[in-house]
Amino acid sequence: MTETLSDIGEFGLIARIDDFLRKEGIQTPGMTMGIGDDAASFLPRAGYELVVTCDSVVEGRHYLPDRTTSLNLGRRAMALNISDIGAVGGKPLYALVSLGLKGDTPVTNVEDMYRGFIAELNPFEASVIGGNLTKSGNGIFIDITLIGEVEQGKIVRRSSARAGDTILVTGYPGQAAVGLQLLLNSHTTEDLSDHPLVRVYNTPSHRAREGQVIAQSGYATSMIDTSDGFLGDLGHICQESGVGAVLMREKLPLSEDLRKIAIELELDPYDLVLKDSDDYELIITCSTDHVNRIRSAVSSISDVTVSEVGRITDASDSVKLILPDGTQREIVPAGWDHFSK
Amino acid sequence: MTETLSDIGEFGLIARIDDFLRKEGIQTPGMTMGIGDDAASFLPRAGYELVVTCDSVVEGRHYLPDRTTSLNLGRRAMALNISDIGAVGGKPLYALVSLGLKGDTPVTNVEDMYRGFIAELNPFEASVIGGNLTKSGNGIFIDITLIGEVEQGKIVRRSSARAGDTILVTGYPGQAAVGLQLLLNSHTTEDLSDHPLVRVYNTPSHRAREGQVIAQSGYATSMIDTSDGFLGDLGHICQESGVGAVLMREKLPLSEDLRKIAIELELDPYDLVLKDSDDYELIITCSTDHVNRIRSAVSSISDVTVSEVGRITDASDSVKLILPDGTQREIVPAGWDHFSK
Numbered sequence: 001m002t003e004t005l006s007d008i009g010e011f012g013l014i015a016r017i018d019d020f021l022r023k024e025g026i027q028t029p030g031m032t033m034g035i036g037d038d039a040a041s042f043l044p045r046a047g048y049e050l051v052v053t054c055d056s057v058v059e060g061r062h063y064l065p066d067r068t069t070s071l072n073l074g075r076r077a078m079a080l081n082i083s084d085i086g087a088v089g090g091k092p093l094y095a096l097v098s099l100g101l102k103g104d105t106p107v108t109n110v111e112d113m114y115r116g117f118i119a120e121l122n123p124f125e126a127s128v129i130g131g132n133l134t135k136s137g138n139g140i141f142i143d144i145t146l147i148g149e150v151e152q153g154k155i156v157r158r159s160s161a162r163a164g165d166t167i168l169v170t171g172y173p174g175q176a177a178v179g180l181q182l183l184l185n186s187h188t189t190e191d192l193s194d195h196p197l198v199r200v201y202n203t204p205s206h207r208a209r210e211g212q213v214i215a216q217s218g219y220a221t222s223m224i225d226t227s228d229g230f231l232g233d234l235g236h237i238c239q240e241s242g243v244g245a246v247l248m249r250e251k252l253p254l255s256e257d258l259r260k261i262a263i264e265l266e267l268d269p270y271d272l273v274l275k276d277s278d279d280y281e282l283i284i285t286c287s288t289d290h291v292n293r294i295r296s297a298v299s300s301i302s303d304v305t306v307s308e309v310g311r312i313t314d315a316s317d318s319v320k321l322i323l324p325d326g327t328q329r330e331i332v333p334a335g336w337d338h339f340s341k
Numbered sequence: 342m343t344e345t346l347s348d349i350g351e352f353g354l355i356a357r358i359d360d361f362l363r364k365e366g367i368q369t370p371g372m373t374m375g376i377g378d379d380a381a382s383f384l385p386r387a388g389y390e391l392v393v394t395c396d397s398v399v400e401g402r403h404y405l406p407d408r409t410t411s412l413n414l415g416r417r418a419m420a421l422n423i424s425d426i427g428a429v430g431g432k433p434l435y436a437l438v439s440l441g442l443k444g445d446t447p448v449t450n451v452e453d454m455y456r457g458f459i460a461e462l463n464p465f466e467a468s469v470i471g472g473n474l475t476k477s478g479n480g481i482f483i484d485i486t487l488i489g490e491v492e493q494g495k496i497v498r499r500s501s502a503r504a505g506d507t508i509l510v511t512g513y514p515g516q517a518a519v520g521l522q523l524l525l526n527s528h529t530t531e532d533l534s535d536h537p538l539v540r541v542y543n544t545p546s547h548r549a550r551e552g553q554v555i556a557q558s559g560y561a562t563s564m565i566d567t568s569d570g571f572l573g574d575l576g577h578i579c580q581e582s583g584v585g586a587v588l589m590r591e592k593l594p595l596s597e598d599l600r601k602i603a604i605e606l607e608l609d610p611y612d613l614v615l616k617d618s619d620d621y622e623l624i625i626t627c628s629t630d631h632v633n634r635i636r637s638a639v640s641s642i643s644d645v646t647v648s649e650v651g652r653i654t655d656a657s658d659s660v661k662l663i664l665p666d667g668t669q670r671e672i673v674p675a676g677w678d679h680f681s682k
Contacts, residue, residue, distance in 0.1 A: 032390055036581060037499050038428040038566060039394035041491070044385040049373055053380035054437040054473050054486060061476055087379040096395040098439075098484045132395050135402055138479035143439045145395060145486035150382070158378050225379060240377060 005110070006103040010133050013110065020111055021128055025118045028093055028127045040130035042094060048149040053084035059139035067183050070109040072202045073142070074116020079206045080227060081146035082120055083280035086208025087225040089156045089215020090148030092126040098143040100136030113142065124208075156215045159240035161222040163314035165285040167245060168294060170210055170304050172255040173230045174269075176201040177276030181265055197257055206280045210298050214282070217297040219290040226281045231274045231331065233283055234319060244315035250324050253307040274331075285312055346451070347444040351474050354451065361452055362469055366459045369434055369468045381471035383435060389490040394425035400480035408524050411450040413543045414483070415457020420547045421568060422487035423461055424621035427549025428566040430497045430556020431489030433467040439484040441477030454483070465549075497556045500581035502563035504655035506626040508586060509635060511551055511645050513596040514571045515610075517542040518617030522606055538598055547621045551639050555623070558638040560631040567622045572615045572672065574624055575660060585656035591665050594648040615672075626653055 005013055018035045027034075033041040044050055057077040059065055068076075078095065085092045097117060101110065117128055126148075179201025182192055192198045207225070214220050222241060224233045234245055252273050262269035284306075286294050295306050313320075321329045346354055359376045368375075374382040385391055398418040400406055409417075419436065426433045438458060442451065458469055467489075520542025523533055533539045548566070555561050563582060565574045575586055593614050603610035625647075627635050636647050654661075662670045 033392075033429075033496060033498065038425040039392040039431060039489070041390045041392045041429070041496055043390050043493065046387060049382045049384050050391070051374075051380040051382045052435070052437060052471060052486075052488070054439050054471060056439050056441070056473055056475050056484070058441060058475055058477055060478050084379040088374075088382070090380065094393070096393060096486055098395050098397050098486075100397070100399060100482060130393060130395060132397055132484070134397050134399055136399055136480075136482070137401050139477075141441060141477070141482065141484075143397070143473070143482075143484040145393075145437055145439075147393070147488075148380070152384065155374060155382055157374065227379075 002106045003108070004103065005101055005105050005107060008107060013107065013133060016107065016111070017114055020114055021118070024115070025127050026122050026125050028125055028129075031094070031127065031129055034129050035131070040094070040096070042129070045149060047152050049152050049155060051085055051088050051090040051148045051150055051155065052145065053081055054143065054145040055081050055084060056141055056143035058141045068202060070112035071116045074113035075120055075203050077142040077144055078117045078120040079204050080280060081144045082124070082208045083206035083225045083227065085146055085148035086206055086211030087223055087282060088150065089154055089211055089223070090150045091212055092121065092124045092146055092148045092208065094127060094129045094147045095121060096145040097128055097131035099131070100134050100141040102140065103135060105140065150215060154215045154218065156220045156223040158222055158224050158237050161237050161241040161243050161285040161312050163243055163312055164288065165221050165312040166288050166291050166308055167234070167247070167310040167312060168284040168286065168291065168306050169230065169253065169281055169309050170207050170298070170306055171205070171281045172253050172258065173226050173279060173281045174258055174273035174276055175255060176204055176279035177272050178258050178261050180278055181267065182261060185265060197261060201278060204279055207282045207304065209301055210304055211282055213297040213301055214284060214294055217293055219286050219293045219297070220284050221287065222285045224283050226279065226283060229275050230283065231319065237283065237285065238317055238319060242316050244313040244318040245310055246313055246320045246322060247310035248322050251307060251309045253305065253309075343447045344449070345445050345447055346442055349448060354448065354474060357448065357452070358455055361455055362459070365456070366468050367463050367466050369466055372435070372468065372470055375470050376472070381435070381437070383470070386490060388493050390493050390496060392426055392429050392431040392489045392491055392496065393486065394422055395484065395486040396422050396425060397482055397484035399482045409543060411453035412457045415454035416461055416544050418483040418485055419458045419461040420545050421621060422485045423465070423549045424547035424566045424568065426487055426489035427547055427552030428564055428623060429491065430495055430552055430564070431491045432553055433462065433465045433487055433489045433549065435468060435470045435488045436462060437486040438469055438472035440472065440474050441482040442474065443481065444476060446481065491556060495556045495559065497561045497564040499563055499565050499578050502578050502582040502584050502626040502653050504584055504653055505629065506562050506653040507629050507632050507649055508575070508588070508651040508653060509625040509627065509632065509647050510571065510594065510622055510650050511548050511639070511647055512546070512620075512622045513594050513599065514567050514620060514622045515599055515614035515617055516596060517545055517620035518613050519599050519602050521619055522608065523602060526606060538602060542619060545620055548623045548645065550642055551645060552623055554638045554642055555625060555635055558634055560627050560634045560638070561625050562628065563626045565624050567620065567624060570616050571624065572660065578624065578626065579658055579660060583657055585654040585659040586651055587654055587661045587663060588651035589663050592648060592650045594646065594650075
């Protein structure tokens with residue numbers, strides 16, 4: 001019979017998780033007290049600011065329980081927090097994991113989630129230092145707080161883009177959105193887990209390392225990850241910086257895979273790039289003179305492409321798309337709003 | 342018509358919360374970036390360790406939606422995190438609030454929750470610096486991560502109690518448990534909100550200031566809050582320290598209110614003190630010579646009573662209760678286990 005949380009209880013599960021993390025996890029230098037007390041503790045490094053973010057993944061809302069594994073769920077939940085830390089230029093250090101679980105959840109599912117967490121944390125020498133377990137009436141939630149560090153004064157904000165800046169984007173936004181569309185349009189019996197775009201959806205990437213070197217370079221005027229969709233997040237930059245933006249449609253990075261599937265599913269490929277979310281690329285703005293500096297910072301550690309897609313304008317809060325024939329279209333930078341009707 | 346979250350959307354709600362916090366909240370010295378970016382940031386103080394904890398409150402599991410107000414819910418959720426920080430000797434600084442909400446949740450309820458958060462944070466010059474909002478299928482959850490600081494080397498752990506130490510407890514554990522019993526045994530129409538024990542349940546206290554001065558004194562060998570019930574948490578100290586404990590029943594602090602209601606409801610008053618939870622007192626161990634030092638540390642800032650209730654023994658993991666007639670009873674230090682059947 002499958003061992004469930006009701007079988008081993010809260011403290012049994014804490015002991016199991018603690019044991020697993022000791023074996024498979026990493027002890028981040030600086031940690032002074034880990035799981036098993038009222039609070040965890042660490043000694044911060046002199047000359048560094050701490051950055052902290054928190055994001056949750058809720059069953060039925062952010063993932064399809066029958067289409068993902070606990071391992072991938074754990075990876076996704078951690079990756080999106082790592083993405084946030086990277087988007088301000090930070091290096092992830094310490095995670096707190098709060099889980100809402102059902103009594104009949106198999107213990108191995110929770111262990112697999114943790115396997116996912118540390119698969120994302122270990123490469124940064126980051127670790128889970130605490131958390132909380134609770135019974136949740138209906139559906140699982142994973143709520144993660146991630147703490148990172150940035151050299152003092154090197155944080156890159158959303159609010160400091162300037163008119164005239166070039167807009168850059170990493171990778172190919174929209175790939176995961178297409179992966180999700182593929183899953184939603186398929187039969188449950190069909191195994192699509194090896195499809196490249198479904199893989200992108202199931203194990204989302206992040207650009208935290210790229211974000212770190214971009215911040216260290218000192219050349220970005222603003223930065224954000226695309227967790228609310230490219231347009232939603234460009235909209236955040238415009239709003240917080242009091243600026244506008246012009247995008248060239250033919251410069252938007254469109255992968256061959258995405259173009260192909262968009263045709264198959266009769267979807268507008270540019271809508272997939274601009275509007276949908278679920279992958280975690282970076283939007284960066286910088287002075288036109290510094291585009292190559294940003295590019296070389298990124299290429300020093302990664303082969304992710306950096307595309308120049310437009311320009312920041314002083315037309316506050318207005319985002320325009322320029323089509324190949326030169327016509328302009330005003331677009332609404334609305335992203336993923338959790339409560340919109 | 343009541344304005345709901347669906348009416349103003351996620352970003353509308355974030356703007357509303359941000360606005361509210363600017364007006365009513367406090368900006369903690371050290372904060373360098375607050376709500377409105379991918380992450381928040383702060384500059385830690387030299388010579389201090391950071392302590393961090395995370396705890397959640399789930400509708401139907403940790404509170405009765407029809408018996409509490411959003412304000413009290415917010416206070417409770419924050420107080421129990423403050424209690425954890427205080428239980429290791431820390432001063433609360435920065436909170437991240439992750440909310441799972443329903444689309445039909447009135448906006449004023451969320452504002453009232455935040456009113457509750459800052460009612461608890463403001464006295465410490467602590468503030469909400471970030472968080473997350475998500476739609477939750479069924480029932481609200483509030484998940485809070487709280488970061489605090491302790492002078493380097495002054496953290497008090499669970500794991501360092503020594504045989505021969507005196508066991509102390511602050512206040513009157515079990516008061517809130519009785520308040521809850523009163524509510525559960527009453528008619529929904531009855532207004533008990535002014536009953537002193539119901540008030541203790543609705544707006545739980547914490548002993549974070551007491552925990553801070555106890556840690557600063559350097560005389561506590563171990564400390565924990567009673568969030569899993571007195572016995573559950575004494576059990577955690579015993580387990581983590583590899584020791585046992587003997588308690589004198591007649592020394593357990595029993596308030597007149599508790600004694601009276603226990604008789605009315607035909608409940609064992611000692612069970613209420615030892616087993617139930619929902620209030621957040623501190624259990625402290627220290628060498629017998631230092632009891633008065635702990636007492637004067639506490640009385641320097643507060644008039645909370647500190648009772649001597651027993652002794653730490655070397656009988657690993659065994660907790661004994663000595664009755665007034667001298668007979669001993671072995672008791673099982675089981676607390677509040679979220680998944681136990």
